[in-house]
Amino acid sequence: MRQNPSFAMTDPAEIRRIIELNPWATLVSHADDGLVASHYVVLLDDERDDLTVVGHVGRPDDLVHGLGEREILIAFQGPHGYISPGWYGDVQAVPTWNHVSVHLSGVPEILSADENLRVLERMVDVFENRMPSPRGMWQLPNDDGFVNRLAAGTVGFRLRPAKVVAKRKLSQNKPVETVDEVITALEGTGPYADPALAAEMRRARDARQGRSA
Structure with missing residues (x-):
């Protein structure tokens, strides 16, 4: 991903937020x-x-990727969407696509069987905790044989990135008044309405103005 200093996202806390979401x-x-x-x-x-x-x-994607033996790039895609030049008012402009993206690269470490199982259990917890009652959250069965067979079909990894490229292209090169107009359009009911992208633009705008997000 080509980096532009105007759109670079360098705050580790913000990068972590994008990955988590x-x-x-x-x-x-x-x-x-x-x-x-x-x-x-x-x-x-x-x-x-x-x-x-x-x-x-x-498996066998671990072999296909040469996991643990060669570099891998992991790309996270945050909110993104089309931005119409018609939202800018009566000025010369062209269409664009706003987005938030994070690329991590490096050679991953292969996890042990126990570490891989802990990652699998955590993934279940992370997503099942969002499930509403009355069913409650699903958990891995208390069946070692089943769980071990499930885990054996996967290969866990840990990546401590050697390179990080994070980009937040959210109209920072436009006047704040124009950004506000784009946010309003994205929060509307048109074909390109996107509240999540609008929220990211508002966050970037507030950071630009020195306000807390």
Whole structure:
């Protein structure tokens, strides 16, 4: 991802927030027969406060990616959407696409079977905790045989990124008044309405003005 200093996102806390809110990630590596991409849930490592992430791939994707042996890129995609130049008022402008994206790259560490199982259990907890009552949250069965067979079909990994590229392209190059107009349009009812993108733009605008998000 090409970086532009005007759109660079360098605050680790903000990068962590984007990763936490958008765990469905794309894993890209250069395999023996060319580029390969897979899609998996990837979480922040809850034992660290940096940008280390953990996840798993299903077998044989570990072999396809050469997991643990070569560099992998993990891409997280936050809110994104079309921005019409008609929202800018009577000025010369062109369409664009606003987005928030995070790329982490490096050579991942392969987790032990026990560590992988803990990651799988945490993934279940993270998403099942959002389930409403009365059913409550689903948990892994108290059946060691079943759980071990489930875990055996996956390979867990931990990535301490050697390189981080994070980009928040949210009309920061436009006057604040124009940003406000775009936010209003995104919060409306038109075909490109996107409240989540509007919220990210408001957050970036407030940071630009020195206000707390």
